[in-house]
Every structure is written in C-alpha cells, then in structure tokens.
Amino acid sequence: xxxxxxxxxxxxxxxxxxxxxxxxxxxxxxxxxxxxxxxxxxxxxxxxxxxxxxxxxxxxxxxxxxxxxxxxxxxxxxxxxxxxxxxxxxxxxxxxxxxxx
Amino acid sequence: xxxxxxxxxxxxxxxxxxxxxxxxxxxxxxxxxxxxxxxxxxxxxxxxxxxxxxxxxxxxxxxxxxxxxxxxxxxxxxxxxxxxxxxxxxxxxxxxxxxxxxxxxxxxxxxxxxxxxxxxxxxxxxxxxxxxxxxxxxxxxxxx
Numbered sequence: 001x002x003x004x005x006x007x008x009x010x011x012x013x014x015x016x017x018x019x020x021x022x023x024x025x026x027x028x029x030x031x032x033x034x035x036x037x038x039x040x041x042x043x044x045x046x047x048x049x050x051x052x053x054x055x056x057x058x059x060x061x062x063x064x065x066x067x068x069x070x071x072x073x074x075x076x077x078x079x080x081x082x083x084x085x086x087x088x089x090x091x092x093x094x095x096x097x098x099x100x101x
Numbered sequence: 102x103x104x105x106x107x108x109x110x111x112x113x114x115x116x117x118x119x120x121x122x123x124x125x126x127x128x129x130x131x132x133x134x135x136x137x138x139x140x141x142x143x144x145x146x147x148x149x150x151x152x153x154x155x156x157x158x159x160x161x162x163x164x165x166x167x168x169x170x171x172x173x174x175x176x177x178x179x180x181x182x183x184x185x186x187x188x189x190x191x192x193x194x195x196x197x198x199x200x201x202x203x204x205x206x207x208x209x210x211x212x213x214x215x216x217x218x219x220x221x222x223x224x225x226x227x228x229x230x231x232x233x234x235x236x237x238x239x240x241x242x243x244x245x
Contacts, residue, residue, distance in 0.1 A: 002116065003232050005239070006201045009110035050115055050199070059239050066108075066243070073197070094109040096208065 004075075005058055008048035011069035013092030014040040044095065047071070049088075053078035067091060108243070112205035112236050119225040120145060120162035120174050121200045125186035128156060133217060135182050136160040140220060143174050147220020149230075151202075151213035159202045159213055161229050163221045171200065204236045212237065 017039040025031050047070035051061050057078035068085050069092035076088055122139075124132045129150070136148045139162070146163035153159055166174070172195060179191040194200040206212050215230075 003228070004115040004199065005232075005236050006113035006115045007110055008113065011110075055235055055239070058235075059242065062239055063243060066110075096109045 002052050004050045004052045005062070006048060006050050007062060007065055008046070009094050010044060010046050010097035011092045011094050012042060012044050013069050013090055015043050015090075017041050044097075045072070046097075047089075048073050049081075050075040051078040051081065057082060065089070066094070069094065108205075108240070111203055111207055112240050113201040113203050114229060114232055114236060115197075115199045115201040117168040117171060117199050118165045119200070119229055120164075120166055120171055121202050121229075122160040122175065122178055123153075123187060123190040123202060124158045124160065124184065125190070126156055127158060127184060127187075129158060129216070131182075132158040132160060133219075135178055136162075137219065139174060139178055142177075143170075145174075146224070147218070147222055147226065149215050149219075149222065149226050150217035152216045153203065153213045154210040158216075161202070161226055163224050163226050165225050168198070175200070204233050205240050 016036045018034045019037050020032055020034050022030050022032055049061075049065050049070050050073075051058055051065075053061070061078035061081045064082065064085055068089040070089045074081075074088045081088055120139075120143075122136070124135070129152075132150055136150060139145065139160075140148050144164065145166075148160055148162045151159040151161070162174075175191045175194065179188040202213070204212060
C-alpha cells in the first residue's frame with residue numbers, strides 16, 4: 001500500500017506566451033499552428049504534488065517544492081523528484097487561495 | 102508557545118486503501134449517523150471523526166479495502182446522504198484515483214483533530230494517524 005503526502009494549492013508562475021499563425025497546406029487548407037514566443041506571462045493555476053517515499057526524502061522534497069511549483073498534477077516518488085525537479089515543476093510561488101482537497 | 106507558520110500550500114494524506122469521507126456543512130450528529138451506517142453496512146470495523154472546522158468533519162474507517170471497493174463505499178454514502186459538497190469531493194477523488202484528506206492548517210482553520218471514535222482503531226485509522234503525525238512534523242520543520 002502506498003501512502004502519499006499531498007502538497008497542493010494555488011501558485012503563480014511565468015510561462016511563455018503562445019502566438020497563433022496560419023499556414024496554407026499543400027491541399028489548400030488553411031491550418032492553424034501555435035508557436036512559443038520569447039515573452040513570458042504570469043499565470044495563476046492550481047497544482048498538486050503527491051509524494052511517496054521515506055520520511056527524509058519527503059522532507060527534502062517538500063522543502064524543494066516550496067520554490068518549484070508543480071505542472072498541474074504530479075504524482076512522483078520523493079527520491080525521483082529530488083533527482084530531477086525540473087521535470088516535474090517550474091519556478092514559481094505559492095499563493096493563498098481556496099482549493100478543493 | 103511555539104509560533105506556527107502559515108504556509109500558502111496545504112498538506113494532505115492520500116491513499117487508496119483507507120475509506121475516507123469529507124463532510125462539509127454537516128453537523129456532527131449527521132456525520133456520526135452516516136459514519137455508523139457505513140461502518141455497519143460495509144463491515145468496516147470502526148471509524149474516527151475529525152473536526153476540520155465548524156460543521157466540517159472528516160471520517161476515516163478502519164478496514165483496509167481495494168480502490169474499487171473504496172469508490173463503491175464513497176459513492177454509496179454520497180448518493181444516499183444527498184450532500185452536495187460530499188458528492189463534489191467524491192468526484193474529485195475519482196478523478197485523482199486516490200482519496201485525500203487535509204492534514205495541515207488552512208488559513209485561519211486549524212488542522213483537523215479527532216473528536217469521536219467508534220469501534221476498532223488498530224488498522225487503517227492507526228496508519229492514518231501515524232502518517233498524519235509524520236506530515237505534521239514535516240510541515241512544522243519546514244523553513245518558511
């Protein structure tokens with residue numbers, strides 16, 4: 001049985017602004033595409049980490065997760081998160097808002 | 102008295118084998134009634150009721166179950182009790198494939214504390230309380 005510690009809430013992070021553009025395909029259809037621009041915008045989102053592992057790893061993961069906010073819903077072992085935190089989250093800050101458990 | 106930090110994120114306990122229910126906007130008598138009825142109907146052995154805030158309670162049951170049975174029990178209570186917040190919480194747990202109850206403080210609300218016990222407490226409830234202690238210890242130690 002896996003018991004997990006859930007760390008959840010609302011966060012503020014920066015993400016690249018996406019810009020749409022159209023290109024005419026060979027068959028004549030006008031296709032819409034999206035590209036990432038160099039600009040960043042601030043977004044407020046809800047996210048959740050679900051960590052499992054030993055107490056020591058959990059503590060370290062939680063300390064790290066204070067500054068690295070999750071990419072939406074992240075279910076990962078604390079050990080794996082400590083090895084590659086950039087895979088599971090990005091830099092941001094937690095903000096105080098009401099969230100569903 | 103030690104000063105408690107108030108972080109902006111919340112901590113919860115998640116697993117699939119413990120039957121948990123989140124009763125929002127429900128008086129304690131109703132919570133006890135539904136917890137007792139569930140415990141008898143599904144032979145869950147016993148339960149603990151934790152007070153989250155005024156008229157907000159959590160119930161944790163003793164017998165370990167599979168996730169399929171856990172969903173069955175949560176659905177049974179949420180359907181028969183007709184409580185909308187419980188139904189909403191239940192749907193959220195189905196999406197996550199694991200049930201979560203809050204352990205830490207939430208704004209001005211304190212962390213949930215046990216207010217009522219019934220029947221056996223030696224299996225899942227014991228595990229829940231132990232893990233809750235671990236989570237609390239972690240949340241207290243975190244440098245803010």
